[in-house]
Amino acid sequence: MKETENRSASVPAAAPIIEVNSMHKWYGEFHVLSDINLQVKLKERIVICGPSGSGKSTLIRCINRLEEHQRGQIIVNGTELSNDIKNIEKVRAEVGMVFQHFNLFPHLSILDNLTLGPIWVRKTPKKEAEEMAMAYLDKVHIAEQADKFPGQLSGGQQQRVAIARSLCMKPKVMLFDEPTSALDPEMIKEVLDVMIELAEEGMTMLVVTHEMGFAKSVADRVMFMDYGQIVEQNTPAEFFDNPRHERTKLFLSQIL
Amino acid sequence: MSDPSRASSREYLKPPLTEVGVLGWLHGNLFNTWYNALLTVVILLLLWQLVPPFFSWAFIDSVWNSPAEACRDIDGACWSIIPRNISFILFGFFPDGEQWRPGLAIGLLLGLVFYSKDSRHWKKSLGGIWLVGLLVMATLMYGGIFGMPVVETARWSGLPLTFMLALFGMVAAYPLGVLLALGRRSNMPAIKTLCVIYIEMIRGVPLISLLFMSSILFPLFLPEGITIDKVLRAQVAIIMFTAAYIAEVVRGGLQAMPRGQFEAADSLGLNYNQTMRLVILPQALKIVIPPSVGILLSAFKDTSLVVIIALYDVLKTTKVTLSNPKWTGYSTEAYIFLAVLYFVCCYAMSSYSRKLERTLHTGR
Numbered sequence: 001m002k003e004t005e006n007r008s009a010s011v012p013a014a015a016p017i018i019e020v021n022s023m024h025k026w027y028g029e030f031h032v033l034s035d036i037n038l039q040v041k042l043k044e045r046i047v048i049c050g051p052s053g054s055g056k057s058t059l060i061r062c063i064n065r066l067e068e069h070q071r072g073q074i075i076v077n078g079t080e081l082s083n084d085i086k087n088i089e090k091v092r093a094e095v096g097m098v099f100q101h102f103n104l105f106p107h108l109s110i111l112d113n114l115t116l117g118p119i120w121v122r123k124t125p126k127k128e129a130e131e132m133a134m135a136y137l138d139k140v141h142i143a144e145q146a147d148k149f150p151g152q153l154s155g156g157q158q159q160r161v162a163i164a165r166s167l168c169m170k171p172k173v174m175l176f177d178e179p180t181s182a183l184d185p186e187m188i189k190e191v192l193d194v195m196i197e198l199a200e201e202g203m204t205m206l207v208v209t210h211e212m213g214f215a216k217s218v219a220d221r222v223m224f225m226d227y228g229q230i231v232e233q234n235t236p237a238e239f240f241d242n243p244r245h246e247r248t249k250l251f252l253s254q255i256l
Numbered sequence: 257m258s259d260p261s262r263a264s265s266r267e268y269l270k271p272p273l274t275e276v277g278v279l280g281w282l283h284g285n286l287f288n289t290w291y292n293a294l295l296t297v298v299i300l301l302l303l304w305q306l307v308p309p310f311f312s313w314a315f316i317d318s319v320w321n322s323p324a325e326a327c328r329d330i331d332g333a334c335w336s337i338i339p340r341n342i343s344f345i346l347f348g349f350f351p352d353g354e355q356w357r358p359g360l361a362i363g364l365l366l367g368l369v370f371y372s373k374d375s376r377h378w379k380k381s382l383g384g385i386w387l388v389g390l391l392v393m394a395t396l397m398y399g400g401i402f403g404m405p406v407v408e409t410a411r412w413s414g415l416p417l418t419f420m421l422a423l424f425g426m427v428a429a430y431p432l433g434v435l436l437a438l439g440r441r442s443n444m445p446a447i448k449t450l451c452v453i454y455i456e457m458i459r460g461v462p463l464i465s466l467l468f469m470s471s472i473l474f475p476l477f478l479p480e481g482i483t484i485d486k487v488l489r490a491q492v493a494i495i496m497f498t499a500a501y502i503a504e505v506v507r508g509g510l511q512a513m514p515r516g517q518f519e520a521a522d523s524l525g526l527n528y529n530q531t532m533r534l535v536i537l538p539q540a541l542k543i544v545i546p547p548s549v550g551i552l553l554s555a556f557k558d559t560s561l562v563v564i565i566a567l568y569d570v571l572k573t574t575k576v577t578l579s580n581p582k583w584t585g586y587s588t589e590a591y592i593f594l595a596v597l598y599f600v601c602c603y604a605m606s607s608y609s610r611k612l613e614r615t616l617h618t619g620r
Contacts, residue, residue: 064522089525089527095523099516099520101516103517103519105517105535121530
């Protein structure tokens, strides 16, 4: 693993691509996210960790409106997320998501899985979409499986296809919701390698994961959440070596 | 380390006769316990009592194409009721000289159906071919041009009526049912309520009462002098009825879809129509092929209920044949013929659905 280095100098100082201001979310009576304030700049890589039930998946799902927030503001790429479906679709076209359970479309071939979004959302012509899809499949090192179906691939292969599928929409931000939690240890590495390559090419990423090695080597910021609040966030070096809150220390002692 | 001399000196006996081959199967399945053996003996006795007499009644002592009087002299089945009345059974009240028209129309329909079975023919042109085919069939049935005399829809009867009500019923009810299922799952209260009311009201009444309503009640609400074709009313009743049942079955399929599929489609930016059309419905409809086919088969057989509003489908025309004093008393033969006819059609549909399921399984 590479040594952590202070990367804040390489991140351009521009308007944040994601802004979350005083966001609260309830599931019925349960206050699942409390006073979330978050700014993500372009090309930033943020790893979110925390115990289960802490709301980390819920937070990133609010960013592409798979979940709704009840109070506060979420602004993505200049568009505020509200009940207006047009805004939601605009945001979703710029935000890619990779799920824990891959969620590939089993009735379509791998190639069709990738070209579905570009053809129907971006109105790309079929030929062009297929060429782009093959290029991204090549990028995640899985081009030879293009005509197979998801059921015929292993977990690691499916997750890489899922990453390629999101990339085909050329998003500005990629959200990863525990991408390796459903994988065997051998397959985790192949997926993490793809994510590291993506990060090094400058993709803005929010990653919910328990893979602390990934956090140390790639993240610009590591965020710890507990009981619906952001407890602590810092550069990897500071986060792992000098945790400030008791809860963070407890969590780190359990997972490292 | 095996000693060859030891291996060859071992005696390789044959298994006992009652354990292998036919005897083995009989012993293992029919006579394995005392109650199974008893049941086997009882059933064999029953079959012995029933099958040979039926066989000799149906095939040995029977006549197949004789005048009605000859039937009275024999003990066996009088199958001649069918060939002697075939043109009425199949074509009903269609004028005698013109019966080649419905015959040709049915032939064309079957031809189109067989052509459409092959998935290699599922291109955009198939829709055009069907449209042309339907126009030709309508012209053949109704007449009015090319010197063919007009035959009003009220005289359309027999097999063409059954096939028409069944085919258009199935083809129209399915998309309507899918829309109702989607509407029932919608978040918009007005649409959801309307769909629920429709489905529950239609499911709450028998098809017969819907046919009565279409035939007797509905015309009362129409302004003076305006009539809507009776066959059309029956057709609409069958479509509305079948659609309600298809809706519930499709809703079951939609409920079985994992949420992740919706979320993946949403996160790609697909809108509602695209998500349903490209991702959810192809998977959901595939899952519910078995119960959907069951409903469509019921719809096919339910066409016989139009007898209640004086439309003469193939069941009714057969019954009318029996009311002829010459042929009364041979109802067994007539109904066996009808049963075979319905069975052939339904079995063809259900074996096609099995083939469809096998084909669509590729990739899953």
